[in-house]
Amino acid sequence: MIELPQQLVRVGAQATDKHDAIRQVAALLAAGGDVDPQYVEGMFAREAQANTFLGHGIAIPHGTPESRHLIRRTTVAALQLPQGVDWGEGADGPVHLVIGIAAASDEHLQILRRLTRVLGDEAHVKRLWTTPDPRDIVEALTGERPSAPVAAAPATAAAPAPGLPYSAQATLPNPQGMHARPATMLAGLVKKAGATVRLTRDDGRSADATRLMDLLSLGLTQGTRFTVSTDQEALLGTLLDAIRSGLGDDLQGASPAPAAASRAPEWQPANVDNAVQGVGAADGLVIGTTRQHLPKPLVVGDEPTDPVEGAARLDAALKAADADLDQVMADVQAKFGADKAAIFGAHKELLADEGTVQDAVSHILDGHGPAWAYQQATNARIEQLQKLDDPLLAGRAIDLSDVQRRVLRHLLGLREDAAQAGGPGGHSPVILLAPDLTPSDTARLGPDTLLGFATAQGGPTSHTAIIARGLGLPAIVAAGESVLSVPDGTLAILDGSAGRLYLNPSDADVQSARDRMAVLAAGREAARAARHQPGATRDGQRVEVAANINRASAAAEALEAGAEGVGLMRTEFLFLERDSVPSEADQEQEYRAMAAALGDRPLIIRTLDIGGDKEVPYLGLAREDNSFLGIRGVRLCFERPDLFVPQLRAIVRVAKDHPNVHVMFPMIATLEDFRRARAMLDEVRTELGAPHIPLGVMIEVPSAALIAEQLAPEVDFFSVGTNDLTQYTLAMDRMHPQLARQTDAMHPAVLRLIGLTVDAAQRHGKWVGVCGGAAGDDVGALVLTGLGVKELSVSTPQVAGVKAALRGRSSAELRDLAARALTQPDAAAVRALVRG
Numbered sequence: 111m112i113e114l115p116q117q118l119v120r121v122g123a124q125a126t127d128k129h130d131a132i133r134q135v136a137a138l139l140a141a142g143g144d145v146d147p148q149y150v151e152g153m154f155a156r157e158a159q160a161n162t163f164l165g166h167g168i169a170i171p172h173g174t175p176e177s178r179h180l181i182r183r184t185t186v187a188a189l190q191l192p193q194g195v196d197w198g199e200g201a202d203g204p205v206h207l208v209i210g211i212a213a214a215s216d217e218h219l220q221i222l223r224r225l226t227r228v229l230g231d232e233a234h235v236k237r238l239w240t241t242p243d244p245r246d247i248v249e250a251l252t253g254e255r256p257s258a259p260v261a262a263a264p265a266t267a268a269a270p271a272p273g274l275p276y277s278a279q280a281t282l283p284n285p286q287g288m289h290a291r292p293a294t295m296l297a298g299l300v301k302k303a304g305a306t307v308r309l310t311r312d313d314g315r316s317a318d319a320t321r322l323m324d325l326l327s328l329g330l331t332q333g334t335r336f337t338v339s340t341d342q343e344a345l346l347g348t349l350l351d352a353i354r355s356g357l358g359d360d361l362q363g364a365s366p367a368p369a370a371a372s373r374a375p376e377w378q379p380a381n382v383d384n385a386v387q388g389v390g391a392a393d394g395l396v397i398g399t400t401r402q403h404l405p406k407p408l409v410v411g412d413e414p415t416d417p418v419e420g421a422a423r424l425d426a427a428l429k430a431a432d433a434d435l436d437q438v439m440a441d442v443q444a445k446f447g448a449d450k451a452a453i454f455g456a457h458k459e460l461l462a463d464e465g466t467v468q469d470a471v472s473h474i475l476d477g478h479g480p481a482w483a484y485q486q487a488t489n490a491r492i493e494q495l496q497k498l499d500d501p502l503l504a505g506r507a508i509d510l511s512d513v514q515r516r517v518l519r520h521l522l523g524l525r526e527d528a529a530q531a532g533g534p535g536g537h538s539p540v541i542l543l544a545p546d547l548t549p550s551d552t553a554r555l556g557p558d559t560l561l562g563f564a565t566a567q568g569g570p571t572s573h574t575a576i577i578a579r580g581l582g583l584p585a586i587v588a589a590g591e592s593v594l595s596v597p598d599g600t601l602a603i604l605d606g607s608a609g610r611l612y613l614n615p616s617d618a619d620v621q622s623a624r625d626r627m628a629v630l631a632a633g634r635e636a637a638r639a640a641r642h643q644p645g646a647t648r649d650g651q652r653v654e655v656a657a658n659i660n661r662a663s664a665a666a667e668a669l670e671a672g673a674e675g676v677g678l679m680r681t682e683f684l685f686l687e688r689d690s691v692p693s694e695a696d697q698e699q700e701y702r703a704m705a706a707a708l709g710d711r712p713l714i715i716r717t718l719d720i721g722g723d724k725e726v727p728y729l730g731l732a733r734e735d736n737s738f739l740g741i742r743g744v745r746l747c748f749e750r751p752d753l754f755v756p757q758l759r760a761i762v763r764v765a766k767d768h769p770n771v772h773v774m775f776p777m778i779a780t781l782e783d784f785r786r787a788r789a790m791l792d793e794v795r796t797e798l799g800a801p802h803i804p805l806g807v808m809i810e811v812p813s814a815a816l817i818a819e820q821l822a823p824e825v826d827f828f829s830v831g832t833n834d835l836t837q838y839t840l841a842m843d844r845m846h847p848q849l850a851r852q853t854d855a856m857h858p859a860v861l862r863l864i865g866l867t868v869d870a871a872q873r874h875g876k877w878v879g880v881c882g883g884a885a886g887d888d889v890g891a892l893v894l895t896g897l898g899v900k901e902l903s904v905s906t907p908q909v910a911g912v913k914a915a916l917r918g919r920s921s922a923e924l925r926d927l928a929a930r931a932l933t934q935p936d937a938a939a940v941r942a943l944v945r946g
Contacts, residue, residue, distance in 0.1 A: 135210035138187035152177020161200035206239035292357030379619035390609035394584030512548035637914035641672030662703035677903020705768035743777025818870035832882025854937035855884035896928025
């Protein structure tokens with residue numbers, strides 16, 4: 111329940127006019143220390159827009175949405191005016207009780223609900239006009255009576271609320287920009303600290319860090335610089351560290367592919383009426399008839415009602431929508447997995463956005479109906495998102511539209527729409543054509559009713575596209591308005607890979623497409639059926655295909671997908687996913703579970719790799735201007751033996767019982783680095799009485815590749831981290847918005863360094879693996895194998911495809927491919943060797 115301290119109630123006051131009354135109640139709000147005195151200007155601006163007279167001698171002045179950043183915490187104050195004051199046009203009499211509201215979220219709805227009951231008792235209201243005891247007013251508004259009276263606050267001077275004196279610049283590292291998940295984590299940090307924080311772009315646009323939609327509307331993309339300002343000096347460093355660590359995002363994930371380039375078609379018809387070009391969003395080729403899906407517009411009229419009743423209806427609709435999303439998440443997780451369900455977790459965050467709810471409530475207080483109010487509040491934010499330059503963030507407008515429709519249906523008493531699918535009579539699956547599809551639409555569809563879809567709008571990184579890929583439904587987006595004029599029942603071929611919709615193909619083209627579909631299906635089925643076969647080239651040269659995973663819980667899924675072990679266990683996620691250092695026992699438990707799940711298959715545990723793009727706020731590490739060239743990886747472990755030694759002890763304890771455990775050190779740049787790290791491991795191993803543990807190093811720094819000849823006699827294996835090796839070799843930050851697309855591991859300079867590493871390893875009887883992103887690339891896997899790499903560690907979904915690609919080529923073909931790749935001028939030319 112929101113509090114109304116007696117100190118914020120002034121009885122027996124006088125006001126010369128409405129302006130004076132608002133000034134006095136604003137001073138009361140500021141006296142509590144949670145509202146800036148400048149908030150009064152927002153209250154005056156609101157009053158100029160609409161009269162805040164509520165009825166029965168009560169007014170509820172409050173600020174505009176633009177003034178909300180001046181509120182640290184929701185505050186309510188009361189000014190009693192026994193002689194009354196004229197509240198202007200719209201009031202049916204003088205105001206005797208002024209309830210000032212500074213709402214940071216929707217807690218003040220509780221006060222409004224109490225006011226409904228108060229307004230229903232005219233005699234009670236009139237007593238509140240003149241009572242000398244502020245406790246009567248507190249009890250009427252909160253339902254609780256203070257135990258003893260205290261002096262009321264003065265209605266004049268008020269101590270100003272703290273400003274935002276502490277600032278620093280930050281750069282957003284997240285590949286997908288400031289989307290719902292990191293924005294929610296940032297808001298949580300700020301709320302937990304009870305602080306005020308604003309993010310400000312260089313162009314002056316800013317947002318309160320606790321306002322999800324306002325944050326999203328800033329359009330912060332990877333590489334964007336902005337200023338973080340707060341009123342708590344101690345919090346500033348924590349916020350900067352949290353931002354650098356990605357706010358819960360996996361910064362190793364690739365940036366979304368640009369929407370501009372569709373792949374050249376691997377199959378094309380010879381004779382069609384028309385070919386609609388869009389952007390491929392989900393691979394696959396299907397033949398079927400079309401059906402248009404045009405969502406029924408929700409007709410929302412402005413039907414004013416009692417403000418308290420309207421606020422209560424909005425509250426009920428939000429709760430009902432939240433319950434809907436809980437059910438959708440459960441259904442989607444059961445069908446498609448937790449990653450797809452997380453999309454609707456983001457919808458829950460959009461639903462709960464305080465700024466959106468507050469704007470809707472403000473419209474209701476201004477005399478508008480709840481459905482109209484919510485539609486206006488969300489429309490404003492949808493339009494803001496649509497205007498963003500970054501297509502990924504702009505694409506989130508459809509997510510908010512989805513949430514909006516869900517709430518409005520509850521407010522209007524309408525049942526949920528079902529996306530129309532099925533051919534005549536609703537039986538046979540169709541190719542659905544639509545202006546756009548919401549994630550909710552897509553999640554309700556499936557192969558039984560839908561062959562695939564093409565939308566006029568949308569983008570390949572949208573949540574709708576992600577769900578389509580999870581369903582295995584071919585899809586194209588951004589196909590333009592022409593797709594909406596295709597008549598229902600038109601025979602069509604949809605090529606999601608090339609982003610094309612072919613209309614009215616000839617019989618020969620239909621048969622050709624069927625033949626191509628059969629080839630593709632056979633390839634997928636063959637890859638899946640053979641996923642448990644050992645990775646090897648066509649002539650039997652072994653290449654182990656392992657998985658990169660973070661937690662033991664993912665091991666079973668990786669093995670089911672055909673992984674032959676774990677080529678990279680990223681132990682830093684044990685640190686990133688919590689707010690304190692994991693104990694030695696916690697780490698041992700996780701490593702032991704992973705080793706046991708793999709049986710005799712290899713488990714390569716990478717020691718703590720913190721720094722660069724992975725920061726851990728609670729460690730209190732010093733911030734660096736260029737963290738990628740600073741204290742990261744094994745360098746941090748040397749600086750912080752309190753972190754490194756317990757981890758080594760946990761690993762060694764597990765290795766005593768599980769000989770499949772291997773260890774590798776990240777960011778080895780010199781021979782001295784390796785020897786120092788090995789000495790620390792050997793000391794722990796001797797203390798615990800453990801046998802030799804296979805030991806390797808990450809080749810992530812060009813110097814490590816160049817001294818591979820010296821390292822090779824002392825290690826058991828090398829593992830190439832192509833993501834870092836590429837950025838250090840090309841001197842391009844792989845998270846830079848303009849340069850990220852050029853950091854391609856297939857660049858001949860990078861390949862030459864990998865070749866040097868392989869040659870040195872082979873001369874000393876050691877093997878080389880690759881655990882970077884290039885290992886799972888359809889070109890990278892082939893070129894790397896041709897260079898002599900013996901292990902490819904990839905993401906779980908890529909395992910079967912990489913094995914299938916290897917089986918399609920002989921070792922001699924791949925050696926020739928690699929030799930030619932080293933002579934090419936750039937990465938594009940290397941890729942053309944395979945795809946051309």
